[in-house]
Amino acid sequence: MTAHLVITVVLVPILASIFTLFCGDMMRRVVCQIAGLTVLGSTCLIAYQTGHSRDVLNIVLSGWEAPLGIRLYLDGLSALLLLTTAIIAVCITFFAEAYFGVKARSGRLTFFWPLWFLVWAALNGLFLSGDVFNLYVTLEIINLAAVAMVALPRTHESLKAALNYLVIAFLGSLSYLFGVAILYTSHGTLDIQLLAELAGIDGPYILAAVLIFIGLMIKTALFPLHFWLPPAHASAPTPVSALLSGLVVTASAYMIIRLGFTVFAPLMHTPLTLLLGVLGGLAVLWGSVHALIQERVKMVVAYSTVAQLGYVFLALPVVVSGSDLAAMVWYGVLYFVICHACAKTAAFLAAGTLINVVKHDRIAQLSGAAQHWPMVFMAFGMAGVNLIGLPPSGGFIGKWLMLQAMINSGQWLLVLILIAGSLLAAGYIFRVLGIALQTSEDSRPPVPAPLQLTLTTMILAVLPLLLGVFSQLPFSLLAVGSPFGALP
Amino acid sequence: MAAATPSDILLCLLILSLALGVLGDANPFRGVIIFIVFGLVMALSWTRLDAPDLALAEAALGAGVIGVLFLVALRKQGEKDVSLATQRLRLNSVTIISGLLLIVFIVYLGALGVFSAWKTPGKGLVEPVYESLHLTGVSNPVTAVILNYRAYDTFLEIGVLYLVMLSVFALQPDEKAKFTSTEQYDRMLRSYARGIVPFMVLAAGYLLWAGAFRPGGAFQAGAMLGGAGILLHLSRPAMLLDMRGLVARLSLVAGFFSFCILGILAMLYGFDFLQWPSHLAKHAILTVETASTLSIGLTLTGLYASVERKLISPAIFYSGEEDNP
Secondary structure, eight states: OHHHHHHHHHHHHHHHHHHHHHOOHHHHHHHHHHHHHHHHHHHHHHHHHHHHHOOOEEEESTTOOTTTSOEEEEOHHHHHHHHHHHHHHHHHHHHHHHHHGGGGGSSGGGGHHHHHHHHHHHHHHHHHBOBHHHHHHHHHHHHHHHHHHHTTTOOHHHHHHHHHHHHHHHHHHHHHHHHHHHHHHHHSOOBHHHHHHHOOOOHHHHHHHHHHHHHHHHHTTOGGGOTTHHHHHHHSOHHHHHHIIIIIHHHHHHHHHHHHTTTTGGGGGSTHHHHHHHHHHHHHHHHHHHHHTOSBHHHHHHHHHHHHHHHHHHTGGGGGGOHHHHHHHHHHHHHHHHHHHHHHHHHHHHHHHHHHHHSOOBGGGGTTHHHHOHHHHHHHHHHHHHHHTOTTSHHHHHHHHHHHHHHHTTOHHHHHHHHHHHHHHHHHHHHHHHHHHSOOOOOSOOOOOOHHHHHHHHHHHHHHHHHHHTOHHHHHHHTTTOTTOSOO | OOOOOHHHHHHHHHHHHHHHHHHHOSOHHHHHHHHHHHHHHHHHHHHHTTOHHHHHHIIIIIIIIHHHHHHHHHHHHHHHOHHHHTOOOOOOHHHHHHHHHHHHHHHHHHHHHHHHHHSOOOOOSHHHHHHTGGGSSOSOHHHHIIIIITHHHHHHHHHHHHHHHHHHHHHSOSSOOOOOOGGGSOHHHHHHHHHHHHHHHHHHHHHHHHTTTSSOOHHHHHHHHHHHHHHHHHHOGGGGOOTTSHHHHHHHHHHHHHHHHHHHHHHHTTSOTTOOOTTTHHHHHHHHHHHHHHHHHHHHHHHHHHHHTTSSOTTHHHHTOOOOO
16 A cells, blocks of 8 residues: 555656646646645655654565666655655645736646646655666656746746756766666666665776766756856746755755765765865855855845755765764755755745745845835745754754764864854845845835745745754654664 | 677767767858768667667657757747857857766776776676566567566656657747748648658558567657658648647647556556556557657657747847746
8 A cells, every 4th residue: 555655646746747737727726736735645644654664665666676677765764855845845836826826827837837746746756766767767857847947937047047957957967877877787787775785896886976976966066067056046936946946956965865875885985075075065165155245035045055055065074984973974964955945945935925025136125124024034034044054943953963973073174164154154144134124214015925925935934943843753754764773 | 799890980980070070060050960960870870789779769859850950940040140150169167067078988988998808797687678578568678678667767758758848838938829821831842741741650650569579669650750740840830830739738648648547557456556467568558659659749740840930949048038927
């Protein structure tokens, strides 16, 4: 029964995508809501069952065992990511409904919905996949659909950003695919678990690792390859920006962690990780400084994504210094990524709500805006708390684990970068809030922010704080099938 | 692995120099022509590697459809902005990264040459694929892999094609495209299309059927059908104009949807998702292949039609059109 339940979370969004292509406006809204809530319910059940039985689940597809067939792999990490994705996705669905409003009832914007559900299906497929080639296919769907959605506004900037994104995403895919081809020729299987057993360090293996990591680094926008991200994320319509910064980059970050600690686990104990760490550090500093000097809220949030993704790589050099520290890094990075997904979505949605009411997001002209739309800035601030890494947010727990691992292994440079990154994050968040909180003499009656927008934003902004306070449950879920067992 | 013959080396050199020619040529028109030749030579090399089905797809898609798309795009570009047509290859970040990837590729080739000398060749899945072939409902191992062993991947790949068409829909302007008068259509082309299209459809049907026991299958048949569609479209655009109509939409999702339905049916009868019980496998595979052929053919036609009708022409880059949601 569980196998069918797991396949539901891939199939239902796909069916929703097909149905929304044919439905009229009323039906489409019903389909969206039913599909969204069904997937949310299924993921809740999956997470509950996984946490309860404490077993990882291998689901055979097409009746063929690996290596001949493909299998899905469900452990605590997959279950937690499915659940987080479902919560974020349902919020984005309701947000988009209100944000696009009348415009999306007819014409080409209606095609946002099939695209959106296809991305959701592919995300779920990616988190469940146990096969390196299948991962490629799901990642490809995510990226292609994301490109199409970035181009939706059809303005000069958005088309340019979409084209850049397309080219760079293809380069990344190509590089990844090359690595997969090498893995297959040298080991004769594509299954992640079998590959992890067979893998030994030799020439083709290192090359495959380099190619796959280059591909994923491009998709995760690691420092020298980040230039495509801010324009693409900032020029897209807000629900799409939130989807890109919250979920799409999470997918490639997840793949790095997943492959890095299974197939490429032997390489994690070599100085190669040092290079990733250095690039991650540069990403943190570069992204944060740029976020500090942007003039638009969405650009600030987009550059913040570049910075925050740097942390995924920043802590990797610590893995060399023993399995206890490696476990802390594993848990820390994953928890950080999950909380970042919620907080970043909330930050973008807050910016979108603002655009919806003020019609712009230029920071300099936001003076006094917090008086009129307190809830929007409250949500932005709470998301900011997580992005900075202040307690009691989940981002704090993630960063704290990374920090402890760094201190225990004596990597003081990394510690400094982490602290500097957090201070800079405080800078760019408070800069926006500071201007918005000024008192202004503008006494015109403000346009109230639509409730549906504020509410979904608020839910996502509160979530990382809840993840910080009630961290017991998610951590025990993460421990199911973790390569390191429970957190030491 | 058999040793490389001089003609193989010649083929490799030809591919490399054509690729360099495509990238380096300052004249985009010449670049596109070289690209088409490049596609044909690639098709030749697939034949040399004993992969005639890939060769067919490469010739039809790589050289044919993509070449035509490039040419059309170029024509629109030429109408809009002539100065762009003479732009040289510039040293921007994309070229830098392509250069880096090229270096990685060369290193890989070198390393593979070094390591293949002492590394025992991997076993691969060739033996297990043949061992279970009698259970798959087809006798062509490639079809068995695509539509039985790894049907889930193919399901998602058909999803990618569906996605491509969705993206085109999402970027088309809402107003219906205007007809140009029918007089300018070439009589010659029309009578040619009248003669050849039925045969192309027949050939697509054969390729689809042949996929069960020899190279062929949905992708090749779809490419053939797409070619027929493009030919029809060229000679009488009015017929295939509204790709967003209900019938067109239904055919576009046919492949994807049939996979869903059969997968769900399999689960309802207690099998795994997308598992074909061996006595029904042939029918299941034929069903999804037929539906997919239709979708692939229509997607290719639709892609061409949308570029041809200026619906997603590159010209919108320079007109600064604004319709922000």
